[in-house]
Each structure stands twice: as C-alpha cells, then as structure tokens.
Amino acid sequence: MTYEQMQRRQLKLSGLLAVIFVVTVFSVPFLNAVMPETMLTPVFGIPFVWLLVGVIFHLEFWAIALIYVTYSNRWEEEVISDGK
Amino acid sequence: MGSEVALLPLIATIAVLLLTMYLGLSAARRTATLDDYWVAGRGVDVFTNASAISSNYLSAASFLGVAAFVWEYGFDGVWYATGFAAGYILLLLFIASPLRRFGEYTIPDFCAGRFHSARLRRAGIAWTMVISALYIIAQMVGVGTLMEVVTGIPWVWGVITLGGVITLYVAFGGMTGVTIAQMAQFWIMLTAMILPLIVMMPKYNYSEILMHAYQSPPAQEAAQAEPDSTLTGGPAFSTNGEEQLSSLRDWVSPFQRWNLWGSLSLLVALVCGTAGLPHILARFYTNPNASAARWSTVWVLVFIGVFYITTPIWGSYARMVLGPDAVTRVDGEANPNSMMLVTSNMEVGEWALALVAAGAIAALLSSVSGLLIALSSAIAHDFYGEIFRPGASDRQKMKVAKLAVVLCGAFAIVVGLAFRDANIAWMVGLAFSIAASTFFPLLLMGIWWRRMTEEGAYWGLLVGGGISAIIVIGKLAEIWTIEQPAIVSVPAAFLTIYVVSKLTADRNDGMWEKLEASFHALHHPDSDLPKPEEMGFASQAAETAEVSSHEEVETFEHDGDAES
Numbered sequence: 001m002t003y004e005q006m007q008r009r010q011l012k013l014s015g016l017l018a019v020i021f022v023v024t025v026f027s028v029p030f031l032n033a034v035m036p037e038t039m040l041t042p043v044f045g046i047p048f049v050w051l052l053v054g055v056i057f058h059l060e061f062w063a064i065a066l067i068y069v070t071y072s073n074r075w076e077e078e079v080i081s082d083g084k
Numbered sequence: 085m086g087s088e089v090a091l092l093p094l095i096a097t098i099a100v101l102l103l104t105m106y107l108g109l110s111a112a113r114r115t116a117t118l119d120d121y122w123v124a125g126r127g128v129d130v131f132t133n134a135s136a137i138s139s140n141y142l143s144a145a146s147f148l149g150v151a152a153f154v155w156e157y158g159f160d161g162v163w164y165a166t167g168f169a170a171g172y173i174l175l176l177l178f179i180a181s182p183l184r185r186f187g188e189y190t191i192p193d194f195c196a197g198r199f200h201s202a203r204l205r206r207a208g209i210a211w212t213m214v215i216s217a218l219y220i221i222a223q224m225v226g227v228g229t230l231m232e233v234v235t236g237i238p239w240v241w242g243v244i245t246l247g248g249v250i251t252l253y254v255a256f257g258g259m260t261g262v263t264i265a266q267m268a269q270f271w272i273m274l275t276a277m278i279l280p281l282i283v284m285m286p287k288y289n290y291s292e293i294l295m296h297a298y299q300s301p302p303a304q305e306a307a308q309a310e311p312d313s314t315l316t317g318g319p320a321f322s323t324n325g326e327e328q329l330s331s332l333r334d335w336v337s338p339f340q341r342w343n344l345w346g347s348l349s350l351l352v353a354l355v356c357g358t359a360g361l362p363h364i365l366a367r368f369y370t371n372p373n374a375s376a377a378r379w380s381t382v383w384v385l386v387f388i389g390v391f392y393i394t395t396p397i398w399g400s401y402a403r404m405v406l407g408p409d410a411v412t413r414v415d416g417e418a419n420p421n422s423m424m425l426v427t428s429n430m431e432v433g434e435w436a437l438a439l440v441a442a443g444a445i446a447a448l449l450s451s452v453s454g455l456l457i458a459l460s461s462a463i464a465h466d467f468y469g470e471i472f473r474p475g476a477s478d479r480q481k482m483k484v485a486k487l488a489v490v491l492c493g494a495f496a497i498v499v500g501l502a503f504r505d506a507n508i509a510w511m512v513g514l515a516f517s518i519a520a521s522t523f524f525p526l527l528l529m530g531i532w533w534r535r536m537t538e539e540g541a542y543w544g545l546l547v548g549g550g551i552s553a554i555i556v557i558g559k560l561a562e563i564w565t566i567e568q569p570a571i572v573s574v575p576a577a578f579l580t581i582y583v584v585s586k587l588t589a590d591r592n593d594g595m596w597e598k599l600e601a602s603f604h605a606l607h608h609p610d611s612d613l614p615k616p617e618e619m620g621f622a623s624q625a626a627e628t629a630e631v632s633s634h635e636e637v638e639t640f641e642h643d644g645d646a647e648s
Contacts, residue, residue: 003600011532014177021173025166025355029347032338040337045291047336050162054396057166058389061173065382068177073375079603 108253111261121258134383139270154399158335171358181374224500251493276443349568357516360524363458521548540585548577
C-alpha cells in the first residue's frame with residue numbers, strides 16, 4: 001500500500017465514523033423535542049435518555065476510537081513494511 | 085466549612101501542593117533543551133500522556149462544575165458530561181496524528197508552517213492568548229473560591245500561594261515537569277471522584293431515586309398533589325417536600341436550561357471546541373510518534389469517560405438526597421460549585437471532603453499549568469523565537485521561556501485577584517466557543533483539504549472568532565438572547581474558509597505531500613523521497629526549532645504579500 005492510499009483509506013474511515021458519531025449524538029436533542037415521553041421511558045430503572053447520554057454514548061466513543069486506531073495503525077504498518 | 089479552617093482538607097491541599105512541587109521541580113534537571121521544555125522531549129509514553137491530557141483537560145469546572153450543573157438543572161447538565169468527552173472523537177479521527185506528524189511545538193507553528201505565512205502565526209498567537217487567557221482567568225477565580233471555601237485561607241492568599249507554586253514548578257520543570265505532575269494529578273482526581281461515591285451509593289439505590297423523579301407529577305399538577313411520603317427520605321424531602329417534589333419531573337426532563345437550539349449549540353461548542361484548545365493540542369506534540377498520539381487519545385477517552393460517567397451520579401445523588409437548596413442551607417450562601425464538597429462532607433465525612441478538595445486542587449493545578457505552557461510558548465517560542473529574535477541561541481530562548489512563564493504566572497495571579505466576581509462557566513464556555521470557531525476549522529480543513537489557502541485560513545480565523553465575540557457581546561448588552569454562539573460561528577468559519585479558498589484557488593499548498601515526507605523521514609530514512617526540510621516543512625524531532633528559521637518566515641511573509 002502507498003502512503004497516499006493509506007491516507008485516503010484513513011480519511012474514508014474517519015468520515016464514516018464521524019457520520020455515525022454526529023448522527024447519534026446530535027439526533028438526541030431532536031428526539032427529546034419530538035418524543036419527550038419515549039426518551040424518558042425507564043430502562044434498567046433509569047430514564048432512557050439519561051442512560052443513553054450518560055453511559056451508552058461513552059461506550060460508543062470507546063468503540064469508535066478502538067476501531068479507528070486499530071485499522072489506522074494496521075494500514076500504517078503496511079506502508080512501513082512495503083517501504084512506499 | 086466557610087470561615088473556619090478545616091484541618092483535614094487543609095492537610096490534603098498542602099499534600100497535593102507539595103507532591104506537585106516535588107514532581108514538577110524534580111524534572112528541572114531533565115529540561116536541558118527547548119524540546120524538553122516545550123514538548124517534554126517528544127518522549128512521553130501513551131499511558132503517561134493520556135493521564136496528563138486528561139488531567140490538563142479536567143479543570144475545576146469539570147471536577148466541581150459538571151456535577152453541580154446536573155444537581156441544579158438535571159438532564160441538561162448530563163450533556164456537559166458527554167459533550168466534553170465527545171470532543172476527543174473528532175480530535176482523534178481528524179487531528180491528533182497528523183498534528184503530531186507535523187512535528188512542531190505550538191498551534192501558531194502549524195498556522196505558519198502549513199500556509200507559509202507569518203501573519204497567520206501572528207493570528208495564531210493572538211487567538212491562543214485570547215483562548216488561554218479566558219480559560220486561565222476562570223481557573224484562577226476557581227483557585228480563590230476553592231481555597232477560601234475548603235481551607236478558610238483568604239481569597240488573596242489562596243490565589244497568590246497556588247499561583248506562585250504553579251509558576252515555580254512550570255518555570256523550572258517546563259513541559260517535562262508539567263507532564264509528570266499532571267499524571268499524578270489525574271489519578272488523585274479520579275480517586276476523589278469515585279471513592280466517596282462508592283461509600284455513598286449503597287445508602288440509596290441510584291435507579292430508584294431517578295425513577296422517583298421520573299414518576300413524580302409535572303410541576304403544574306404537583307401544585308395540587310400531596311407530597312409522596314414514600315420517596316427516598318433524605319432530609320430535604322422532610323422539610324418542604326411538596327415544593328421539591330414538584331420540580332423533580334422537570335429536573336429529570338430535557339430543556340430545563342436550554343431549548344433545542346441552545347442544546348445543539350452547546351454540543352457544537354463542546355465537540356468542536358475541545359479539538360481547538362491550544363493547551364490540549366500542544367500535548368499531542370509530546371508523544372514520540374503519530375501512532376502513540378492516537379493511542380493516547382483512545383486512553384484519554386476511557387479515562388475521562390469513566391470520570392464523566394460518575395458526574396451525573398454525583399449530581400443526582402445530591403439533588404435527590406440533599407434537595408435543591410442543600411448547598412444554600414449548609415454554606416449560608418448559594419454556591420452550586422461547592423455541591424460536591426457539601427455532599428461528601430454531609431454524607432461521608434471530613435475525610436471525603438478532604439479527598440474531594442484534593443481532587444479539585446489537583447484539577448486546578450493541572451489546568452493552570454497546561455495553560456501557562458500554552459500562553460508562555462505563544463510568547464517565548466512563537467513571538468520571541470520566531471518573530472522578534474529568530475536568530476537567538478537556544479540558551480537565550482530558554483531564558484526567555486522561563487521569563488515568559490513567570491510573567492504569565494504573574495498575569496494569572498493578577499487576573500485571579502481582579503476578576504473575583506467573574507462568571508467562571510461563562511468564560512470557559514466562551515473559550516470553547518472561540519476555539520471551536522477558530523482553530524478547529526483551521527486544523528480540520530488545513531490538514532484534510534488540500535486546496536485550502538492562506539487567505540482562507542486567515543479570514544476563517546477572523547470571521548469565526550469575530551462572530552463568537554459579537555454574539556457574546558450582544559448577549560451581554562442584551563441586544564439579543566442567543567447565549568451559545570457556536571452553532572452560528574462554527575459553520576460561518578467553515579464557510580468562510582471554503583469560499584475564500586475557492587476565490588484564491590491558485591495559492592493552495594500540498595499538505596498531504598508534506599505529511600508523507602515526514603512519515604517517510606521517520607520510517608524510511610534511506611528513501612529517495614524528498615525530506616520534509618526540503619519542502620519548507622519541519623521534520624519529526626529536535627531539529628524543528630532550526631527548520632523554522634527567520635529566513636523562511638520572512639520568505640513566507642514576502643510570498644503572502646506578493647500574492648495579495
């Protein structure tokens with residue numbers, strides 16, 4: 001793999017993960033406005049939106065970070081080993 | 085608490101100060117070069133840097149303020165807990181590793197190097213100083229408040245003592261000392277956040293208290309309702325239960341503090357602002373390579389994630405068990421930021437109060453030290469070393485660096501004393517909004533959009549920062565009610581960069597080629613590909629200081645002038 005190919009792949013992956021991140025996080029205020037009661041439905045004894053924003057989002061962030069770094073570093077290793 | 089001097093919190097505060105001074109000053113003999121002083125020799129491992137970045141980021145506003153915001157406004161406060169962490173996602177996906185690969189010292193370095201422009205360095209210095217100054221004022225006001233509330237030490241002496249300690253160890257230890265101290269400070273903070281909760285939580289069931297709030301009637305209905313005597317029976321509920329009960333359902337619901345657009349704008353400021361804060365970005369230069377910068381960010385997300393998950397629990401616990409006026413009752417005057425101190429003291433005891441105080445002091449020390457590095461590097465490295473006396477020797481630059489830290493420390497102390505009644509949250513919010521509207525668009529587009537031009541970057545900085553300031557000033561002057569500028573200023577900055585770059589399209593610069601050259605210089609030193617230095621671009625390590633020479637800056641300026 002060349003450096004240019006790696007950079008394009010990284011950008012594509014970053015873009016995809018950023019879209020997932022932005023859509024999930026920024027949709028919540030809209031959902032709160034449109035269906036407030038549903039968003040407050042208790043899940044595991046906690047109003048859903050509290051669980052979602054306070055805990056589940058952090059798990060999502062960790063997953064996004066792990067996916068990005070794993071693939072990014074793997075592609076960089078390929079460029080380093082190919083010497084291009 | 086209050087005017088009395090509490091012994092355990094005082095001992096805890098002194099212990100944190102002594103530990104910090106020892107760690108910071110012990111690094112003084114390892115700060116022989118400018119690389120050591122500004123970027124800790126670029127040798128900071130992932131765990132240490134992740135702890136240090138987390139500590140640098142978590143100021144007293146995060147440590148005491150977020151939980152207090154949840155206590156006061158309920159769900160809207162939870163957005164802070166998540167938004168502050170969310171900022172690191174964009175930082176990781178788009179900025180951290182290319183910035184490290186760029187291999188300089190400061191953000192103004194990036195502005196100047198990426199666009200070959202001296203005026204962009206000057207603009208970078210100006211915005212770094214504005215953002216860091218706003219941030220440092222808020223922290224120093226926090227220092228005075230905390231020292232007075234926790235230890236009984238008068239405001240003036242609290243600010244002078246802590247300001248003096250920080251200045252001393254930053255001046256001698258530089259980034260190397262700051263890094264070691266920040267690592268220790270982070271683990272003190274996390275322990276202070278979690279340990280009292282572990283003791284408190286078995287007393288009440290978290291989901292049970294939240295569900296009581298959820299099941300309570302909305303405010304208008306509760307006016308006629310009998311108070312629910314089976315609700316979790318903290319002292320607040322037995323005093324004026326009806327009034328408190330009526331607010332619980334509202335408290336657990338969104339939009340109590342901001343409406344829909346206010347919430348969205350806050351999120352934009354937090355998410356984009358984090359990725360534009362100079363004192364945070366500077367820490368990514370301290371990793372040995374881009375891969376380490378990425379892993380550091382992953383661990384930062386884990387560390388601050390664990391930290392922020394606990395803040396709504398603190399806020400809910402205090403609201404449900406102590407009630408909405410608990411802080412006022414105990415303290416005599418309403419100061420929401422003392423909520424965690426009050427709660428830990430009442431529910432666990434003085435040792436927990438001492439621990440929370442130690443955590444808050446650690447949060448302040450770590451943030452102020454990081455801000456001092458950012459401020460003084462803008463003065464000593466960017467202004468003195470690159471503009472005023474580019475030909476100065478390393479020895480002279482080091483002297484000026486230490487002098488700049490002392491001057492910035494004195495500035496911090498003076499503003500801490502002068503702005504006693506300043507609104508801390510507003511100032512930090514403004515710093516985030518300006519960072520989100522200036523450095524974030526510049527970095528994101530400067531790294532990834534190859535056709536971005538110097539003109540686009542310059543006008544983007546001006547328009548983004550300007551709109552933020554205008555909106556805030558307009559709100560203060562009560563011309564309009566918009567409180568959060570980011571939702572307008574951030575898109576405006578991106579749009580300006582795009583339009584102006586398109587209009588000046590012949591002046592683009594090959595950022596990717598430069599990053600590629602830097603990558604190969606590190607991993608394939610024998611390659612025939614052009615070296616970063618040959619492209620007017622800094623390479624990875626210590627020689628960066630020499631590469632950004634006076635001649636080059638002058639050339640860049642000349643080019644810029646010729647084009648305009």
